[in-house]
């Protein structure tokens with residue numbers, strides 16, 4: 523009903539507006555003295571956190587992309603090898619697991635059958651299991667050794683938005699606590715990262731102001747048949763998520779690519795007028811990924827692509843190369859996905875709206891898929 527939507531045109535519009543709050547609430551009560559302490563992780567204990575030699579993240583859909591962001595962070599901070607796998611693939615390929623493997627499932631609903639079956643499988647194989655879940659008391663957390671609840675609040679729209687940023691937040695809290703337990707980061711470094719994470723909700727509130735501009739873009743693109751998304755490092759899962767939203771909501775063919783992969787195939791898709799969203803890493807990034815992505819943009823533009831760049835405020839180097847630039851506030855690399863994904867969530871929703879589609883209830887999809 524209209525009242526439930528709180529004055530918004532759809533549940534999705536309301537839920538996107540709640541993305542900053544979803545992050546803030548997921549952090550709440552889990553930081554003390556500037557360091558991370560997630561009380562629910564006591565169920566696993568520091569000995570287990572120190573003893574694991576591998577992390578495997580299993581999920582489906584948007585949750586799997588949050589898992590991919592988590593992989594980059596956990597590996598970098600806690601120096602443990604991390605893999606991400608779609609739950610339905612994991613279970614049917616006889617994976618190697620041991621008691622020192624931690625399997626992390628990510629699920630908004632906590633009821634996705636593919637993910638649930640993978641968790642049960644992992645437990646029976648002797649692995650430790652941690653659930654990242656948005657629904658109190660759901661089946662997956664009940665079947666797991668420990669749970670970190672995301673506090674995004676109930677998500678009604680079928681396609682996931684605020685749960686995604688909350689899942690990434692929970693992944694980061696876990697990665698930082700793991701790094702503390704394993705002493706792979708010093709306290710000052712953890713404090714710095716925690717402080718930056720705590721600043722994200724406020725920055726994201728500013729990002730939400732781009733909504734009107736994105737609505738305009740979506741309106742002139744209502745007839746577009748294909749959209750590509752490019753990103754690198756943690757911008758890569760953001761590209762995948764941007765593409766999934768367009769498929770789910772606007773029924774448009776969309777694909778996300780790792781920008782470095784462009785020359786190995788996808789560049790052949792570029793023809794005049796092809797719209798490409800590019801998530802541009804910060805020019806301050808010391809690995810010079812910014813220059814590499816700008817060069818990707820030049821290559822596709824030379825072939826006629828229309829480039830919409832999502833780039834940091836003050837990044838002027840990108841301006842001559844993009845048809846449109848959507849700005850996000852300054853943040854260090856791991857916090858960029860939380861800021862960059864929201865314009866893509868808005869874009870998916872606005873394009874669906876421009877096509878006259880039901881953004882909350884896309885055809886053929888279910889909020890929680892409880893069959894295999």
Ligand code: G6P
Nearest residue numbers: 583584585629630631634681682
């Ligand atoms: C469904 C939804 C997706 C969601 C996926 C995983 O397919 O349409 O939006 O990402 O399930 O759901 P979960 O509840 O496990 O996060």
